[in-house]
Amino acid sequence: MPALRSFVSHAAVGGASAIAALVATHLGTADRVLVLAPSAAQAQAAGQKTTDVITQPMSDLGREMRIRLTEREPGNGSPPHRHPGQHTFGYVLEGTYEVKVGDGPVRQLKAGEAFYEPPGALHAISRNPSSDKVLKYLIIQVVDPSKPTIVPE
Helix, strand or coil: CHHHHHHEEEEHHHHHHHHHHHHHHHHHCCCHHHHHHHCCCCCCCCCEEEEEEEEEECCCCEEEEEEEEECCCCCCCCCCCEEEEEEEEEEEEEEEEEEECCCCCCEEEEEEEEEEEECCCCCEEEEEECCCCEEEEEEEEEEEECCCCCEEC
16 A cells, blocks of 8 residues: 555656646746636735645645745745645746755756755755846645645754
């Protein structure tokens, strides 16, 4: 049974990346994503807006799928943090996203590029390095709801 649970969990993670590709390929812009699945915005940090697109319990896995649109004003970033129970996939829709996850290099991702953040990895850099352009990116997460969403460093 553990092997089957592991397989299903990995399939869910693969499904998350497939959803990101589908959204990016077939919907194209963030506005269309919001038209398909409007939702209320969460409590917002200054210079950042996050909109929930969908949250779907995956009761057979004890997990949850979350898809969010994040918009960051020029120069906006978040302090180093971890997501202990989340496989996080990101896909840049507009602008440039500067990101450093775990022991990986600092990367500057452009529209059409993606990143992956394994559970518990240090998300050391997460920011919009532009001085004049807004950054928009899609976040797809497979979440263990029994663990904290975010832990600051």
